[in-house]
Amino acid sequence: MSTPLKKLLKSSLKEKMLQVCHTKIAQKGDNVGLSFYAFFANKNDDPELLMEAATWWIQTHQLDHFEKAHRIVKMLEAEA
Template sequence: MRQSLRDKIIAVCDRKIAQKGPNVGLSFYAFFANRNDDPALLMEVATWWIETHRLDHFEKATKIRGLVLAGM
């Protein structure tokens, strides 16, 4: 996954955790605007989330942040 996307995911996770606490869940759609203006980027995250890590639709932001920081 490209570094700019990793940075965005970490920033979104940090913001959500700060707002709602460490148990907040999110889906990969949390990293995008409500309209699909970059389908290739959406598919990159979807592939990482669904195919690579076989994550559930909603996962804890702390888990996603940890995976990204670990370079997974």
């Protein structure tokens, strides 16, 4: 089975994800977990961006539904 190609995020989504992670860590501590839904409003107002985040989260990195925010930050910062 081949490894899927690494999918890089749009810079605007990457920055939003970093901001949300840092905010959640500041509010709830270093052990806080979140899902990719944390980066979006409770309504589906940007389905393409939601699918981009879901693809990065689920297909590219095969993450669990909830992951530690500090882990997501490290992964995002490691991407070019």
